[in-house]
Amino acid sequence: MATTRCGIGYDAHRLAAGRKLVLGGVEIPHDVGLEGHSDADVLCHAIADALLGAMGERDIGHHFPNTDASIRGISSIAILQRVADVLKNGRGRITNVDATLIAEAPKIAPHIDAMRERISSALRVDLARIGIKATTNEGLGALGRGEGMAAIAVASVEQN
Ligand SMILES: [Zn+2]
Numbered sequence: 642m643a644t645t646r647c648g649i650g651y652d653a654h655r656l657a658a659g660r661k662l663v664l665g666g667v668e669i670p671h672d673v674g675l676e677g678h679s680d681a682d683v684l685c686h687a688i689a690d691a692l693l694g695a696m697g698e699r700d701i702g703h704h705f706p707n708t709d710a711s712i713r714g715i716s717s718i719a720i721l722q723r724v725a726d727v728l729k730n731g732r733g734r735i736t737n738v739d740a741t742l743i744a745e746a747p748k749i750a751p752h753i754d755a756m757r758e759r760i761s762s763a764l765r766v767d768l769a770r771i772g773i774k775a776t777t778n779e780g781l782g783a784l785g786r787g788e789g790m791a792a793i794a795v796a797s798v799e800q801n
Pocket of ligand 1: 652653654677681682683686
């Protein structure tokens with residue numbers, strides 16, 4: 642009998658000069674980008690953790706350790722493709738993913754559809770199953786000062 646499982650994921654990265662800004666697999670023109678071992682795609686990382694959590698797996702840091710030189714600079718879309726393999730091997734099927742990006746700037750809305758397309762094709766699921774939203778932190782705290790970005794995601798998976 643199929644069971645429904647849900648998972649949650651959270652991630653945050655600092656912003657720094659001289660880095661590309663990649664969110665949801667989409668490169669967005671901006672004067673700063675997220676710092677990290679990979680492309681630091683905070684949105685994809687939160688989604689990966691939500692899906693791994695729903696499968697009862699350990700987190701993204703365990704599956705893709707930042708001490709592993711072979712994955713230095715790995716595209717986070719490639720991480721999601723590998724997470725899709727974990728789901729397939731565990732006979733899990735994505736019911737839906739919903740994620741919120743928290744960023745003061747730039748404007749995210751024009752890029753949401755492209756992000757959903759990249760993420761749904763990496764996870765090999767229908768576009769309609771992927772929800773992406775964005776909000777600001779209303780100027781509050783480090784996120785509000787634009788020192789970094791964060792993302793939170795939930796995922797629901799049917800497992801046989
Ligand atoms: Zn991350």
